[in-house]
Amino acid sequence: MDFDSLAKQQSDRIFQVWVQNLLGNSPEELAGKLAARHCPGTPATASLLSNGAFNICYRVTYENGLRVVVRFAALGRAVARKEKVNNEVAIMQYLTQHTTIPVPKVLGSGKCAVGPYVVMSYVEGDPLSRYLRDPSQHAVKLSSNISAQVLRKAYFVMSELLLELSKPEFLFIGAFGQDESGKWTVQKRPLTFNMNRLAQFSNIPHSVFEQGRFDNAADYFEELARQHFYHLELQRNDAITDEADCRRKYIARCLFRKLSREISREHCSGPFRLYCDDLHPDNVLVHASRLNVTGVVDWEFAYAAPVEFTLTAPWWLLLERPEDWEPDLDQFLSRFMPRFHTFLEVLKDCETRKMADGSLLLSQRLSMAMEKSLETGLFWICLASRNSSIFYGPFTTIEDRFGLLSAEERMNLDAVVENKIQQASEASLVSHYSIDELTNL
Template sequence: MPQQKTSSLKTYFDELEETNGDDEFRVWLSRAFDARAELATFFADRREGRGTRRYIGFLKGSFNLSFRFSFDDGKPDVTIRFPKPGHTATALRDEKVVNEEVQIMEYLRQNPNSPIPRVHSWGLLAESPRQLGPFIIMDYVHGTLLSTILRQPDTEDVVLNPNIDNRMLDKIYYQIAGYMLQLSQLTFPRIGAISKDNATSTWHVTGRPLTYNMNELATVASYPVDQFPTGPFDRASDYLKSLANEHILHLQTQRNLANNPKIAQKRFIARHHFAQLIPKYYPKDSGVCIPFCDDLRPANILINPETLQITAILDLEFTNAMPAAFTYDPPWWLLLTGPDLWLERDAMEEFVALYEPKMELFLSALERAETERAIEGRQKAGGMALSSRMRESWRSGRFWFDFAARKSFDVDMVYWAAFHDDGDGKEVERLGGMACADMESFIQMKMEQLEAYKEECTARFSSEL
């Protein structure tokens, strides 16, 4: 298939929304640092043991800020973690902490070998010191971020070191593969957030799936949050249709997604054709859903740099029971950064050439884990090993479809690089009557939106000079 240029389809954030979020976070950050003494007392009342407390420092992630404290009673240091206002949508902060972190951490810690930090206490916005926001108090775990160990030095891009020893990778991959294999055995009948029924001590899917993509749309894309799903899904096909609609509404509402009519048309075609691919990759509903974390990657894994043993898996936010096929895809992060980095520079073939050897190394480690754990990778939903399912996902192209399904900011690049057929030039005709008729009015709307957006940006940022 001829290579499509995708660099022009890189999706940019709404600069106005991004700036507003950064401003909101800076104001909050000042309040949070002013409250450190109060946080120390708050800590002491919510952990086991006693002792003199001491502030150690802070840890900043993409969506969270944590303050670390130590006590002289010999127990582990603890951290209190807050979702960052402006970087986590205000309307989603309580939900993110309760449904997407606290509940899933308790659920996964049922496995005694699970590398999940212990939670001491948690609470919502109303229960936090100075109304700083929903919080989690947990053990501080020592270690180095796996991404720091694996990344290529002396480069701004977080990409895998091309000279890394495969024996090191194999040792690390084996541990992650074992963890993913354990997760693949946990099944639910619905798609959504997992919670515990305290009366029966059983776990169920009770809430809507809150995802990484939803948070991005809410914070940097001007997406109408009242249009997000309101409850769980019973079928994978219905959930995929919801994601396809999410992509289309994103295109309609973020004003700076198309710099010219040609880009507007290509995005329109990509997102409507993506929806048409759902029956191909999800022809029937298996009814099996597996806990899946949108953000499980080396940047959220701690490791002992001397032994290469994983010490903790962090940031389990945006973990939901998801279509089993998401778990059956090979990991997108094997080169540390996802394929979007290569698609932005029209380097799909380069990505594949670099990714496939690492995928085979990972799958070999997974096969070893399947054999050594004496479960042969058998899934509750059928007889195929997880490693075989991952190879099938890559072979069939479902890896690309599922990646695009979860990424409103990358779906256009993935479509034109992985799914577009250059053969007949009938992309518009294949849209179908209603979508085809709507395209011209859509393009005009995007150009009008863009002009209004540029004027607003000029007024906003020129006044700040």
């Protein structure tokens, strides 16, 4: 399902105004002042770094050679900016204390003239994806000529990170922080990559998403299914092409909700595991010579999640994001499965080594569950749960699928279709927040 073109234009306008505001505040000078606020010393220079999808970053170099990063959460790209920054600060501090994953050290955070920011240590290294991607392609794709040695080394690096990330266990699903005693607890809802995209590109108000943490996986999967409905029902433009398309998309969501209610039986009550929506080779920094990890960045969409997310095959094995995969599953699987088999071999080797040195328990292995996830379809269900614009698989006649809906779902269909046709004819965009409200989210 496409995103709302008018919402995207609005997002771009807001971002451009925010960038101009940032530039008007002399960003190099501002970055230096913020760095000095949280890290003693005298900043000498500040330079723009390559930016991710949700932030603009400056590297500040001190007179004594120390380098730090000042990262501004970009308005128009990140919607709930305070929540995003607070979550990322918390997860990086937690990972530093409780795992061996190398992450930037948080030196401080706060709010300035252009919004929330974080000051953190600068990590040397190149993105791991740089050594895997096809340089002849504009889009990020795994090189078809990559050497087996480089691919296996990269997959080993990622296997170590996945295994380490999966070890901590939590009683609830959501984002976490420290209570008054300093104990780490899950305290609030998870902020996900998909929630940000729906708010940014579909103009869905952030207030519709569940606000609290989740006690069990069944409730969380129900919330994810609701987000699929929000995408269809609340996105006013480019959601459907015609009445028949609307019926197909509504029925697909009803059936997906029914399917998602059957997902989490064995692990419904947890304990839950850490998961990062945006963990992939582009966010893993390595030394060029041996591809050793120097740091892992961009943790804003990490949270305690259903165990099923951890137990499914990684989506990033071809580097491409799921929305860029070809819709023909046979075509996709012909590319994906050979890489998946290589990854499984590497993951099993990584697990064997870690069990031998005592850093991994037999019960903490992931390879067997990941291998089954494609056979059982859990891979596709979890992938679709986290990406409300993605549906794969053949769709038979509407009549065949309509009969599988509940009486209430069948009764609601005509009203949904009528509403979507009306929205499409209006070609308008509803403003849910003023600029002042957006800047304070």
